[in-house]
Amino acid sequence: MTDSAEPVPRHVAIIIDGNGRWARKRGLPRHAGHREGMKAVREAVEGASQLGVEVLTLFAFSTENWQRPAVEVSALMSLLKHYAEREERELAAKGVQVRVLGELDRIHESARDAVASIQRSTAGGSSLRLNLMISYGGREEIVRATRRLAQRVAEGELSPDEVDEAEMERHLFTADLPDPDLLIRTSGECRLSNFMLWQLAYTEIVISPVLWPDFTRENFQEAVREFQRRDRRFGRVRTG
Ligand code: IPE
Ligand code: IPE
Ligand code: MG
Numbered sequence: 001m002t003d004s005a006e007p008v009p010r011h012v013a014i015i016i017d018g019n020g021r022w023a024r025k026r027g028l029p030r031h032a033g034h035r036e037g038m039k040a041v042r043e044a045v046e047g048a049s050q051l052g053v054e055v056l057t058l059f060a061f062s063t064e065n066w067q068r069p070a071v072e073v074s075a076l077m078s079l080l081k082h083y084a085e086r087e088e089r090e091l092a093a094k095g096v097q098v099r100v101l102g103e104l105d106r107i108h109e110s111a112r113d114a115v116a117s118i119q120r121s122t123a124g125g126s127s128l129r130l131n132l133m134i135s136y137g138g139r140e141e142i143v144r145a146t147r148r149l150a151q152r153v154a155e156g157e158l159s160p161d162e163v164d165e166a167e168m169e170r171h172l173f174t175a176d177l178p179d180p181d182l183l184i185r186t187s188g189e190c191r192l193s194n195f196m197l198w199q200l201a202y203t204e205i206v207i208s209p210v211l212w213p214d215f216t217r218e219n220f221q222e223a224v225r226e227f228q229r230r231d232r233r234f235g236r237v238r239t240g
Pocket of ligand 3: 017
């Protein structure tokens with residue numbers, strides 16, 4: 001288990017990665033890796049629930065991922081639909097509040113109803129908040145927020161001097177959430193790939209070598225233990 005004397009991160013974000021390599025190692029098509037990755041989503045949700053994490057954010061599809069081959073994009077959209085349909089009842093029963101965040105206008109028609117339905121039926125959940133970042137890009141999010149702020153200034157609702165960090169945050173997808181304390185990326189890659197560029201300013205990063213379909217609740221706990229060993233300074237010096 002984790003170190004009970006040390007604080008548990010309130011918000012854990014995960015860049016899920018390695019589905020394609022997991023499939024290739026087995027001579028399977030990439031979509032088989034994505035399908036297997038659903039198990040790891042369940043593991044992460046369990047791991048987070050067991051530890052009392054308040055918010056779990058999963059990066060599942062980036063704005064850049066739209067450039068993957070059409071068959072892979074379709075497979076991912078269809079998995080989103082199936083995940084939402086299959087997990088709706090259980091997540092609602094467990095009190096998990098699910099939200100899908102990103103440029104949702106681009107999400108395939110076939111997945112939209114399932115996404116709307118899971119968001120509706122889990123809206124009252126208060127044990128864990130689960131954010132699925134789909135068609136999400138950190139730069140796009142910042143541009144979108146800036147555009148909204150510019151509009152409000154142009155309409156005389158806000159003065160330029162009132163544009164500050166708090167105002168910016170109110171216009172991000174994560175408006176009502178604390179910044180992630182811990183970011184996990186699986187499959188050993190050491191980059192952000194355009195994920196939560198604003199929110200990760202002071203987040204602790206743990207890179208796990210495990211490919212996403214093999215990721216378990218124990219791997220989640222291991223990452224939290226690593227987080228608990230870190231000394232977060234936020235630019236200050238330690239006193240005492
Ligand atoms: C993560 O696995 C899932 C998505 C980005 C949609 P990848 O599909 O990126 O797997 P690799 O990196 O090719 O192994
Ligand atoms: C990052 O993974 C995006 C998601 C996890 C959704 P990618 O596999 O797309 O990132 P790169 O291409 O390795 O940077
Ligand atoms: Mg990848």
